[in-house]
Amino acid sequence: MIQGCLAIYYRELMIMKRRLPKMIATMSVSPLLYLIAFGYAMGHNVKVDGHTYLEFLLPGLVAMSSMTQAFSIASEINIARFYWHIFEEFQSAPISNISYVCGEILAGMTRAFMSIIIILILGYFFGVSLSCNILFWLAIILNSFIFASLAVGMAMLVKSHADQAMFSSFVITPMAFLGGTLFPVDRLPLWAQKILFLLPLTHASKAIRTASFGNTPDYSSYIILFLTGVLFIIISFMCVNRARD
Amino acid sequence: MIILENLNKHYKSVHALKDVNLHVNSGEIFACLGPNGAGKTTLIRIVTGLTRLSSGKAFLNGFNVEKSPLAAKKECGLVPQAINLDQELTVFENLDIHCRLYKMPAKKRRIKIDDLLDYMDILDRKKTLIKHLSGGMKRRVMIARALTHSPQILFLDEPTVGLDANIRRRIWAIIKRIQEDGTTIFLTTHYIEEAEFLAQRVAFLNEGEIVALDTPENFMAKMGVWAIDRLEESNMETTYFKTRQEAKSFIVEQEKSFTLRRVHLEDVFLALTGKKVK
Numbered sequence: 043m044i045q046g047c048l049a050i051y052y053r054e055l056m057i058m059k060r061r062l063p064k065m066i067a068t069m070s071v072s073p074l075l076y077l078i079a080f081g082y083a084m085g086h087n088v089k090v091d092g093h094t095y096l097e098f099l100l101p102g103l104v105a106m107s108s109m110t111q112a113f114s115i116a117s118e119i120n121i122a123r124f125y126w127h128i129f130e131e132f133q134s135a136p137i138s139n140i141s142y143v144c145g146e147i148l149a150g151m152t153r154a155f156m157s158i159i160i161i162l163i164l165g166y167f168f169g170v171s172l173s174c175n176i177l178f179w180l181a182i183i184l185n186s187f188i189f190a191s192l193a194v195g196m197a198m199l200v201k202s203h204a205d206q207a208m209f210s211s212f213v214i215t216p217m218a219f220l221g222g223t224l225f226p227v228d229r230l231p232l233w234a235q236k237i238l239f240l241l242p243l244t245h246a247s248k249a250i251r252t253a254s255f256g257n258t259p260d261y262s263s264y265i266i267l268f269l270t271g272v273l274f275i276i277i278s279f280m281c282v283n284r285a286r287d
Numbered sequence: 288m289i290i291l292e293n294l295n296k297h298y299k300s301v302h303a304l305k306d307v308n309l310h311v312n313s314g315e316i317f318a319c320l321g322p323n324g325a326g327k328t329t330l331i332r333i334v335t336g337l338t339r340l341s342s343g344k345a346f347l348n349g350f351n352v353e354k355s356p357l358a359a360k361k362e363c364g365l366v367p368q369a370i371n372l373d374q375e376l377t378v379f380e381n382l383d384i385h386c387r388l389y390k391m392p393a394k395k396r397r398i399k400i401d402d403l404l405d406y407m408d409i410l411d412r413k414k415t416l417i418k419h420l421s422g423g424m425k426r427r428v429m430i431a432r433a434l435t436h437s438p439q440i441l442f443l444d445e446p447t448v449g450l451d452a453n454i455r456r457r458i459w460a461i462i463k464r465i466q467e468d469g470t471t472i473f474l475t476t477h478y479i480e481e482a483e484f485l486a487q488r489v490a491f492l493n494e495g496e497i498v499a500l501d502t503p504e505n506f507m508a509k510m511g512v513w514a515i516d517r518l519e520e521s522n523m524e525t526t527y528f529k530t531r532q533e534a535k536s537f538i539v540e541q542e543k544s545f546t547l548r549r550v551h552l553e554d555v556f557l558a559l560t561g562k563k564v565k
């Protein structure tokens with residue numbers, strides 16, 4: 043099982059290696075825009091929970107990127123499946139579905155980590171440094187694991203690349219904005235808070251932010267993230283078989 | 288050895304395979320012929336684990352493809368109809384990833400890949416990106432890739448489609464050589480001469496059913512050995528004869544122009560499937 047998983051992961055790494063300069067450039071653009079537009083322009087006047095907005099924003103961007111970048115493997119898998127038919131190469135190889143799923147999830151998590159390193163470097167240039175402790179990284183690991191698992195499952199279920207794009211714009215993008223990344227959720231009415239705390243990203247951004255300010259986040263957030271991840275990996279594992287017609 | 292027992296495949300509205308029974312012996316080249324949409328690709332996809340079967344059984348070297356898929360997959364190599372190489376990676380990287388999927392140790396990987404690229408005459412392209420190769424080279428990389436894990440059974444789905452006559456002949460020679468190494472080969476093709484040249488046995492598939500199965504020689508002998516083509520009101524009419532003598536006496540009665548030739552497998556194909564195409 044491990045060897046099959048590593049083979050899948052190795053392929054993704056080779057492709058990432060070939061695209062590295064382009065990927066780094068792409069991954070830098072949107073956090074840079076957020077930092078300039080919201081963080082820098084608003085300056086130090088706006089205070090959120092005792093921190094400057096820039097300090098508040100940076101961990102939010104970390105949470106957002108760990109989700110969007112981990113989820114971005116869905117479209118890679120789709121292109122490989124519908125356009126290049128490379129998925130058939132994996133289907134005809136003697137590897138188990140779980141190896142395939144794990145290999146792709148690792149690839150998604152790797153992307154997420156790359157983007158976070160980029161954000162932390164950008165943040166440093168904007169004069170914000172976070173406390174990158176174990177709880178900070180653990181929340182990132184769980185969050186990227188959740189969305190990479192979701193990505194694999196979605197990529198197996200959709201029937202075309204257009205379906206995939208639709209899911210992204212109706213689920214992932216709204217979540218990226220609303221999941222406690224750009225503004226504090228507790229400023230919203232209670233009913234809205236309740237809805238937003240159904241989203242895993244809200245828990246992830248809360249945990250990542252709290253940890254990055256050097257405080258201890260709620261352990262319940264970690265449990266919720268972990269259980270969601272387990273649920274999604276089971277679903278995506280079951281979806282691989284459905285991809286056979 | 289490939290065994291299919293009452294194999295059926297239903298897509299939503301299409302009954303793509305109807306009670307297919309087949310027995311391909313170890314070490315033979317078996318060709319499956321049939322018009323577009325006959326079900327050739329579906330058949331290969333089922334035995335290689337890409338598509339689920341609806342009912343019936345399929346075995347590769349004794350392994351049931353549904354019950355022990357991993358063991359069955361280890362027995363076979365697949366060259367699919369569409370090119371499915373990683374365009375952004377090099378020839379070597381594509382083959383290397385394939386070897387890793389089949390859990391080959393590092394040293395063996397390198398030796399085997401060099402061997403096969405040499406065998407396919409593309410060793411000098413080892414470090415080239417796939418997107419910079421020609422169609423014929425990509426086909427050869429696909430065949431090399433399918434052979435890296437030394438499969439007992441090789442499935443080739445239209446291995447020479449879209450290639451020029453030279454490269455096609457080269458691939459035929461390669462296929463013959465693979466057979467000499469003891470590999471069982473199952474291929475589908477539209478080129479009748481390909482089946483005639485390569486295969487020990489041929490099955491005609493039409494609308495999901497095997498309508499005939501025999502050696503090329505028997506097929507041709509049953510049709511007759513000689514054929515005469517005549518143009519009748521813009522339709523090609525062909526008459527078949529068992530002996531040259533019969534053909535000659537037929538020629539004497541002819542007024543229009545005609546050609547006398549030996550019977551090809553193509554005649555069998557037209558007789559079996561052509562008439563049914565509306």
Ligand SMILES: Nc1ncnc2c1ncn2[C@@H]1O[C@H](COP(=O)(O)OP(=O)(O)OP(=O)(O)O)[C@@H](O)[C@H]1O
Pocket residue numbers: 287298299301303321322323324325326327328329330368
């Ligand atoms: N994924 C699918 N969903 C629905 N129908 C399908 C699917 N794949 C194939 N079919 C149908 O099954 C039948 C057999 O198709 P198949 O691709 O096996 O034919 P083929 O003999 O390989 O044809 P060709 O010579 O054109 O490659 C066709 O009618 C086709 O439309």
Ligand SMILES: [Mg+2]
Pocket residue numbers: 327328329368444
């Ligand atoms: Mg086909």
